[in-house]
Amino acid sequence: MAGRSKKPPAGASWLRTQGPGYPLVLSCRARLARNLEGLPFPTSAKEEETERARGMVLEAVSRKVAVDRDWDIRFAEELSRDELASMAEEHLTSQSFADRPPGRAVALSWRDGRSVTVNEEDHVRVQAVMPGAQFMKAWRAADKIDSSIESEVQYSFDQKLGYLTTSPSNVGTGLRVSAMLHLPALVITGEIARTISALGQAGVYVRGLYGEGSGVAGNLFQVSNRQTLGRTEESIVGNMDMIARQVSDNEKTARKMMLRESPLDLADRVYRSLGILERARRMSFFEALELVSMVKLGIDLEIIPLEDFNILEVGVGAGPSHLKAVLGGEAEPEDIDSERAVHVRRMLDL
Amino acid sequence: MNIFCEECKKNIATVFLTKISGNEVSKVQLCEECAARMEETTEAANLLAFLPQILSGLQGVEEHLVEDVLSCELISCDSCGTSFNDFQKMGFLGCARCYESFGEALMKVIIEFQESEEHCGKMPGKVSEGARLRKRLVDLERDLEHQIAEEEYEAAAAVRDQIREIEGRLNEEASDGGQE
Numbered sequence: 196m197a198g199r200s201k202k203p204p205a206g207a208s209w210l211r212t213q214g215p216g217y218p219l220v221l222s223c224r225a226r227l228a229r230n231l232e233g234l235p236f237p238t239s240a241k242e243e244e245t246e247r248a249r250g251m252v253l254e255a256v257s258r259k260v261a262v263d264r265d266w267d268i269r270f271a272e273e274l275s276r277d278e279l280a281s282m283a284e285e286h287l288t289s290q291s292f293a294d295r296p297p298g299r300a301v302a303l304s305w306r307d308g309r310s311v312t313v314n315e316e317d318h319v320r321v322q323a324v325m326p327g328a329q330f331m332k333a334w335r336a337a338d339k340i341d342s343s344i345e346s347e348v349q350y351s352f353d354q355k356l357g358y359l360t361t362s363p364s365n366v367g368t369g370l371r372v373s374a375m376l377h378l379p380a381l382v383i384t385g386e387i388a389r390t391i392s393a394l395g396q397a398g399v400y401v402r403g404l405y406g407e408g409s410g411v412a413g414n415l416f417q418v419s420n421r422q423t424l425g426r427t428e429e430s431i432v433g434n435m436d437m438i439a440r441q442v443s444d445n446e447k448t449a450r451k452m453m454l455r456e457s458p459l460d461l462a463d464r465v466y467r468s469l470g471i472l473e474r475a476r477r478m479s480f481f482e483a484l485e486l487v488s489m490v491k492l493g494i495d496l497e498i499i500p501l502e503d504f505n506i507l508e509v510g511v512g513a514g515p516s517h518l519k520a521v522l523g524g525e526a527e528p529e530d531i532d533s534e535r536a537v538h539v540r541r542m543l544d545l
Numbered sequence: 546m547n548i549f550c551e552e553c554k555k556n557i558a559t560v561f562l563t564k565i566s567g568n569e570v571s572k573v574q575l576c577e578e579c580a581a582r583m584e585e586t587t588e589a590a591n592l593l594a595f596l597p598q599i600l601s602g603l604q605g606v607e608e609h610l611v612e613d614v615l616s617c618e619l620i621s622c623d624s625c626g627t628s629f630n631d632f633q634k635m636g637f638l639g640c641a642r643c644y645e646s647f648g649e650a651l652m653k654v655i656i657e658f659q660e661s662e663e664h665c666g667k668m669p670g671k672v673s674e675g676a677r678l679r680k681r682l683v684d685l686e687r688d689l690e691h692q693i694a695e696e697e698y699e700a701a702a703a704v705r706d707q708i709r710e711i712e713g714r715l716n717e718e719a720s721d722g723g724q725e
Contacts, residue, residue, distance in 0.1 A: 232641070239637070345669055354664075354676060354680070356655070363644075366664075424655065424659040426665065431666075
């Protein structure tokens with residue numbers, strides 16, 4: 196256990212397990228943003244103020260939340276850049292953590308995807324990630340942690356605006372619920388544009404695998420609620436559950452259409468991707484994700500008789516930081532690209 | 546035969562991404578370097594992308610708001626010193642007081658972005674019973690309005706009873722001199 200906490204394994208359980216909605220809904224996440232009363236937000240706080248905020252939050256966390264052995268509390272400055280980058284690849288912390296700005300910390304329950312980050316954009320960010328479409332369960336888990344911390348500290352709260360956050364885009368509930376979806380057929384058929392435009396009108400953000408940028412690789416999409424104010428947590432969560440179902444239905448329809456209308460084209464795409472994965476000796480992260488996505492589609496539609504795998508698990512394991520950890524030392528980008536080809540072959544049993 | 550990165554136009558493109566901007570979907574070809582940079586934009590970017598639209602939208606509508614917005618750029622929060630101009634650039638507020646300091650201009654941004662101006666979710670356990678009841682009252686009144694509009698009279702009657710009950714409890718608390 197001690198060794199494990201030093202080197203977190205690639206793939207928390209939510210990356211390996213199949214939840215409801217599999218293989219289209221891969222994972223879901225609920226995140227709450229909170230700030231401490233009387234201290235400036237982390238983005239404009241002085242170092243001693245971030246230190247104070249960290250002390251207050253971690254004390255509450257260690258008394259009320261991290262009471263069992265599953266939890267591990269780490270200061271960002273104690274972790275190496277590579278460890279932090281690996282954590283970001285697993286969506287445990289944001290990319291900005293990897294720069295190790297002072298005063299940051301994270302409390303993690305590796306096994307089940309629960310975490311509390313301190314002094315990111317907000318003083319406190321509580322998160323729960325679960326496999327598949329279990330939005331209500333993820334939110335309840337985050338809410339429970341939030342209430343426990345709240346029993347020890349005073350949060351910034353306004354009668355009218357609710358929980359006050361660093362960005363007004365989180366004000367009110369501070370709740371962001373998201374789902375990770377694998378939508379290759381919508382992308383190939385071009386239907387994705389219509390889906391995204393409809394989602395935009397419904398107040399849903401659509402982003403790529405690594406959330407905060409706008410690039411999509413491996414046909415992995417992250418959808419999340421835009422509004423955090425003026426509706427209850429239950430309604431935000433229920434809405435996202437409905438959205439995930441609808442988008443999954445669209446993907447299913449697109450898959451059926453491809454099977455019916457262009458089976459040869461589909462099989463050709465799938466087998467070409469498989470061919471490259473089998474033979475290639477080096478691969479960029481993005482290329483690997485695209486190819487793995489096609490092969491996964493082929494497995495889902497019973498075009499290729501390969502054993503099923505979780506695309507998130509393969510994708511996260513193929514991330515530059517995870518591969519660097521495997522290689523150890525000062526791995527060159529070229530070594531990483533070549534290790535990636537090996538990694539993907541191994542994961543897919545090729 | 547090589548394709549160059551659409552972003553820097555110098556390196557060879559090895560990354561092929563589906564890009565989403567607003568509701569538009571397009572395919573882009575980038576080098577690894579530019580692709581990695583694309584991933585770095587923070588969540589605040591979402592609001593930031595909207596801000597100019599929101600603020601210019603305001604200017605188109607009401608003239609006195611132009612002045613409000615312009616004069617707001619000069620307003621600074623008396624608690625943390627963040628200016629409205631800083632907020633427009635970064636998308637971040639400096640402290641909880643900023644919400645008051647930036648007053649109406651910030652409220653406009655919130656209403657546009659959130660399509661609401663009133664929290665109706667979780668409240669801290671420490672919030673007083675009176676505040677909790679008043680909040681519940683606001684929610685119920687909204688339900689009532691909706692139900693009457695939808696001609697759901699039976700449901701509306703039940704909500705009206707609940708409103709009366711809460712009003713009764715609030716009056717009681719007020720006459721008790723209960724702490725609020």
